[in-house]
Amino acid sequence: MEGGKMEKLQQQQYWRAVRSLLSYKNATIVVCLLNIVSALILLQGFLFPSPSSRLASSSKALYRNIKESEDIRRSMVPVDLIRRVREIRKDVSVESEPVKQKDVKQTAAEDLISRLNNFHSYSDVGNVKALEEWRKRKMERAKQRSMLWN
Template sequence: MLSQLRYIKECEEIRLAMQPFELIKRVKEIQQEAYAEPETVQQKDAKQTAAADLSKRLKDLRSINDANSLKALEEWRKRKMERARLRQLEKNGTLSS
C-alpha cells in the first residue's frame, strides 16, 4: 500500500514537472495585453512579433520537455527494474529457505 502511494506521488510529481507553467503565464499576459490596448497597425505588428516569440518559446519548451520526459522515463524505468530485481531476489530467497 505504501509503495503504491509512493508510486502515485512520483507519477504526480512527474506530471506536474512536465506542465509548461511559464508558457501558460506568458500566454495569459499576452491575452491581457491584447484586451487592454486598442487595435492599431503598430500593435498588430507587436502582436505578430509576440506570436512569433511565443511560437519560438513553445518550440524550445517542447524540446526541453521532450528531454525532461525522456529523462523522467529513464529514471522511472530504472526504478521499475530495480524493484523487479528486488522482488525476484526476495522470491528466490524465500524459495531457497
C-alpha cells in the first residue's frame, strides 16, 4: 500500500506545482512579457523598415516614373506627321506602279523590235510586213494605255 500512497503523494505534489505555476500572478507576468515582446517587434518595424518594404515602395515609385516617361514619349510622337507620310507613300506607290509597268512594257517592246530586226534578215517579205503591222498595232495600243494613265 505504500506504493499507492507514494504515487498519490507524487500526483498531489505535481498538481500543486502546476497550480503554483498557473497562478494569477504568474499568468499576468507571462502576458506582460508577451505584450512587451510584441511591442518591441512592432516598434522595430516602424523605426527600421525592412528592405522588402523599402523595395516595394521604391518599385512603386519606379513603376510610376516608367509609366510617366512612357506617357511623355507617346505624347511626343508626331502622329499626324506619320499618318501623312503613310498617305504620301501610298500615293507614290500607286503612281509608281504604272511607271514600272511602262518600263516593263517598254523593254518588252524594245526586245520585240530587236527580234523583228533580226528576223528581217531571215524571213520573206510577206512575213515582215505582217509583223510590222502587228508591231504598229501594239505600239498604238501601248500609246493609248499610256494616255489613259496620264
